Amino acid sequence: MKPRWWEKSKKYLSKKDRVMFRLIRSHKGHLTTRNNFFYSLSRSIVGQQISTAAADSVFSKFEKKCKGKINPKVVSKLSLGSLRKCGLSRQKALGIKSLSEKILDKSFDPRLIKKMNDEEAIIYLSSLRQIGRWSAEMALLFFFNRPNIWPVQDIGLLRAISVNYKKSYLPPKSFVKKLQKKFSPYCSVATWYFWRSIDNEPIQY
Numbered sequence: 001m002k003p004r005w006w007e008k009s010k011k012y013l014s015k016k017d018r019v020m021f022r023l024i025r026s027h028k029g030h031l032t033t034r035n036n037f038f039y040s041l042s043r044s045i046v047g048q049q050i051s052t053a054a055a056d057s058v059f060s061k062f063e064k065k066c067k068g069k070i071n072p073k074v075v076s077k078l079s080l081g082s083l084r085k086c087g088l089s090r091q092k093a094l095g096i097k098s099l100s101e102k103i104l105d106k107s108f109d110p111r112l113i114k115k116m117n118d119e120e121a122i123i124y125l126s127s128l129r130q131i132g133r134w135s136a137e138m139a140l141l142f143f144f145n146r147p148n149i150w151p152v153q154d155i156g157l158l159r160a161i162s163v164n165y166k167k168s169y170l171p172p173k174s175f176v177k178k179l180q181k182k183f184s185p186y187c188s189v190a191t192w193y194f195w196r197s198i199d200n201e202p203i204q205y
Helices: 006-016 018-026 037-046 052-065 072-076 080-084 090-104 110-115 118-125 133-142 155-164 173-183 187-198
Strands: none
Touching: 006 018, 006 173, 006 187, 018 187, 037 052, 037 072, 037 090, 037 133, 052 080, 072 090, 080 090, 110 118, 118 133, 155 173, 155 187, 173 187
């Protein structure tokens, strides 16, 4: 389902920046919402510090191990060893196991995030094992559909900025911050189009 603010944000960004105007005209599609918080966050844990192709491969094995049902109840019953066999590192396997347990015992409640601003939500999500700022931002983008997420630790975003603005890699932090200011309050949309500019398949966590 398309975020309700998607079309409005495209018009806003197109007027703000020539590069963004070109990217919006060149790429179809939109940010897609995940309806499963546990699935979305598990996928972001799998995708940490590895390529999209590698993450897809590991997640496919993880999904098969869960027999297509990626939810806290199923994952809580899997052993650490069986998760490791999917290609997960020990830390990532422990992170996913811990997430399943905290959701089941209600010591972590994703529903509370709806009442938080972006920074409060990132701090709350980062209290989970193996969840840092980047993974928290992916959850806010792909599950909560927050419109103004600018994940400056994301390699794909930084690479796309370098390519589209003909900057060296890594692009200067001051330039990345300048773009953030220019694209607010719709940095999530700008991020999605930057990703699309370097990847034929829309990224989804």
